[in-house]
Amino acid sequence: MRNVGSPFSNPPRTRAKVLDRLHEGHPGICKAKALARRYIWWPKIDADLERVVKSCGRCQEHGRMPLVAPLHPWEWPNRPRLRLHVDYASPFMRRMLLVILDVFSKWLEIHTVASATLQATTESTRASIATQNPTVSHTSSLLRITPRQTGLLNRWNTPHMKTGITPAELLLGQKPKTLLDLVKPNIAERGRRKQREGKKCGSTGLGLSLGT
Template identity: 45%
Template sequence: MAAARIQRWAIILSAYDYHITYRRSEEHGNADGLSRIPLPETIDDGTKTITASLNALICEHLEEAPLSAKQTSKATRKDTELSLLHRYIQLGWPTEIPENFRVFHRKKDELSVEQGCVLWGTRVVVPEKMRRVVLKEIHDEHPGIVKKTIARQYVWWPNIDMDVEKVCKRCETCQLEQCMPRHVPLHPWEFPGGVWRRIHMDFAGPFMSHMFMIVVDAYSKWLEVFKMSQITSAATITRLKRLFAAQGVPEQIVTDNATTFMSDEFQLFMKRNGILHTTGAPKHPATNGLAERCIATFKAGMKKLAKEILSVEDKISHFLLRYRTTPNGTTGESPADLT
């Protein structure tokens, strides 16, 4: 209503031209008093109805408040722990402090009693039977764990933060709407002690209308690229047999959880050759980061050769020659020198 009144006066006054003259404060007199004169009571039934409704809403909300000094005082007297704490505050603390009272004893200089309620500073120490009601009120609009900061301004009891967190974690609505957790730094792979002990594998494509199998040695960064007409387990095993005939059988192979690598046929091939097969976390390709980086390097290199009039196999050969003879940023040596 106030905003509408101001807007109405702004429209009325916009019809006038103003000449503003500076005047010192001593010459103002009590002109500012006009802005402090109470407005006349409105005889608008609609306004009165709205005001009455607002007042009734506020009173209704206050009547449903979960805490009152009378209720808290009554619950404090019935609470085994707080009733004893109430006596300690008023009559003095014993020489030997029980284990469950040490958390209160550390705050003894800040504890007080007001209207039968135990206070820590300006915060009410809530009896155990009323804590569930308080937690429900705190979590009424699903504010999340951050609400515990606001809760600590008014109420307190031992482990209040833990209780607020438990309520949030058990709330299905909060769990569905919560933000994704921050990414945890990946544990780096241990650097192998020699060439061709651990290799990383993955498929790239469809790229340039083909699928490619990427194999990289973790020690020397030696890269192998095979154009695949199909990426079945049988076709993959056939390529690996030819590769192992040239380079030797590795001790460990790291792949993702693709069906090709998880099939019984591929697992049996690993077992028969005594190879430890390690897979990354599902839907987290970064766990096989070496293969992912080599795929990106391979694609970038092939795109640079896009204008060359060469077959795909010849482009792969040109790329591998340049890659294998270039010093690697991690090892400082070219893959050809370390193999």
């Protein structure tokens, strides 16, 4: 019997779509496998994921990039929001991309600003810290995520290679729902369906009395 929290075995006819969903955002072979282990399983799924990544031109292009020189490691923080790494990426469509990373949880945010000014950096960083408050409900903001941002949402829900835990769980204490959750069986709905089937068959259940 498979545990409720264990990966769900997927039928062959839907595996191609699931592989595309796991590969969304081009996470690479290792991260795609880590994400798959949280949701799904079938024989040789690791080989299928390797085949998808190796056949992706974008993944291969980034995989051939030269390794950067080793850097002096920072001391690892012991809680979220203790240290943020903030930097600007190259201009994109006449906008600057401000990248903010929470070091403890590996939660990544990208803010677009008109120019790399002190005011823009301060306002975006304050907004990022405000949205990272675990006492604030994140349901409404996550529902507004557009298809172009699904790669970022997948990153929040993918276990990080260093921590082994998703950034969302470390920072927010919760795991936002994604389309991959649909591959798991709905235990509550299954129970209600069995109840309805039992009524149609005339089953009245068993009345048990403890202590008699």
